[in-house]
Amino acid sequence: MRVTFVDGPLDGREEDIPDDKLEEGHPIYWPERPDVDDDTEPERPGLDGLVEYLYQGDGRATYVGGQLEEK
Numbered sequence: 733m734r735v736t737f738v739d740g741p742l743d744g745r746e747e748d749i750p751d752d753k754l755e756e757g758h759p760i761y762w763p764e765r766p767d768v769d770d771d772t773e774p775e776r777p778g779l780d781g782l783v784e785y786l787y788q789g790d791g792r793a794t795y796v797g798g799q800l801e802e803k
């Protein structure tokens with residue numbers, strides 16, 4: 733499904749996310765990393781070089797936290 737990222741460093745970006753990765757209220761990590769679990773600390777969402785968005789169920793994901801590393 734085509735998902736639009738809202739706010740944060742990916743604001744306005746659209747990406748195709750596999751349907752099996754999309755569940756309302758669950759995080760989407762960008763870039764996707766298979767070694768990251770869904771239990772990030774609520775006080776410190778996201779990780780350096782990784783951003784976390786919550787899928788809203790309507791083709792939109794809202795920013796939670798994290799920063800992308802600058803290259």
